[in-house]
Amino acid sequence: MLSPGLQTTVQDLGRFGWAHFGVSASGAADPFALRAGNLLVGNAENAAALEMTLVGGAFEFESDATVALTGSDFGAGLPLWSPVELKAGQTLRCGPTRSGARCYLCVRGGIAVPLVMGSASVHVMTGVGGHALRAGEILPVGETAVRRPRGPARDMPEYQSGETIRITPATQADWFADDWHTGHYVVSEESNRMGLRLRGPAIPSPGGHMLTEGVPLGAIQVPPDGQPIILFVEHQTTGGYPKPGNVISADFRRLGQLRPRDQVRFEPVTLDQALTALQEQEKWLYRL
């Protein structure tokens, strides 16, 4: 690794089974892009890869490699969503994003780092699984490819700002007015992998006694100031703020591509619609 960019970490699909110790799953902020990249280079979809944020890094390959860049366009000069052969000694140089917040560099064989509690994912806030990468670090490539690299992906999903994020009702939905979700919001600079803080019309915060309860990925919390926080991949495992809605699983990838100052609005859907959207994504991935 010649230079790390703004924040580059090793990620797989997350560290599950530790929430009862207060450890959230972490994992790729855009799991769809990570899975697609891994499938394209012939890895298992959960292989460890590099997640770059807003400004990408530069990497020199010591041996021949097959890689795929997925997610947002970080100006690397290579086709996105496609396996690419690199020769030993070649440098892959990414720059500032030209679209969304995150770009994934998947390498055939996976990034071979020791697993911590069953996962290669870095939980940046707590240091579980390691830390953001620094210039000069050497990352070994593994030997865990499971099939031949695929052809370039077709009809790949668009990543753009002004996103509509689909939601289903959460556990305190009936505490809020029916039109709580109609405001337009802007992603705040204070957002990170723990939470996406939104700025916009305050959602009237209901009073009432709320006992701390478990919170899932994508929960929309409304603190007393009415400015919603979407709990993200490194979220706390329990929380005491009321939650009117929850982002659907199929839109986690959109959350992962939101940049500071992007606009967001919420669109309520039914549970059936949420699960149908997820199935469509799965079908696209398995056509790769």
Place this chain on the structure above:
Amino acid sequence: MLRSPEVTIRTASDRSLLISFGGEISIEAHQQVKLLTQCLQGVRGILNLHPAYASVLVDFDPRLRAHDEVEALVRERLEFASHAEPVAPRTVEIPVRYGGEYGPDLPDVARHTGLSTERVVEMHSAAEYVVYFVGFSTCFPYLGGLPTELATPRLSAPRKHVPVGSVAIGGGQAGVYPLASPGGWRLIGRTELRLFDPDGSPPPLLRMGDRVRFIPVPEARA
């Protein structure tokens, strides 16, 4: 058999259900939370369990499990668990250096409660605490059992840096900071025991249901 608080099951997201045992903190609700969390460990398609005072959030893989299927599974496991013999809890002793640089808020707690600092330490270390659950952020234990006389409001502005191992009071709750982090609780002492190691070994010190005692360590032995 446990007399169980009423169970309610609600959809929390397209991949999770919230199982609640009443809306209050009680040892009965805690027992249910603990049993359900234990019974659902390692079940195929269930990804994570988030216990709290009186509820468990069950996070599952929506490609493998449907909501009604998980609900049926939860009810079946609760029925099974209601016949289980409760296991005797472990007691974990946590040595603490109270006051001074380790517990900068001890004088404030004494002032607020109208007790001497010695009496605060005596009462804090004489009580037995229950780990209601471990949550929020990495390995933070939510302890019940703080003597009500010791309840002290949180700081009006949280500290930016609370040292790892700080033993603290936040309102009517007692806790120990597992990692250095920002925090608004009143710091009365510090332990050298590590609740959590970011490398994942050894396993976290405190588990849901454990009993905890704080043992004062004299400054001379520091």
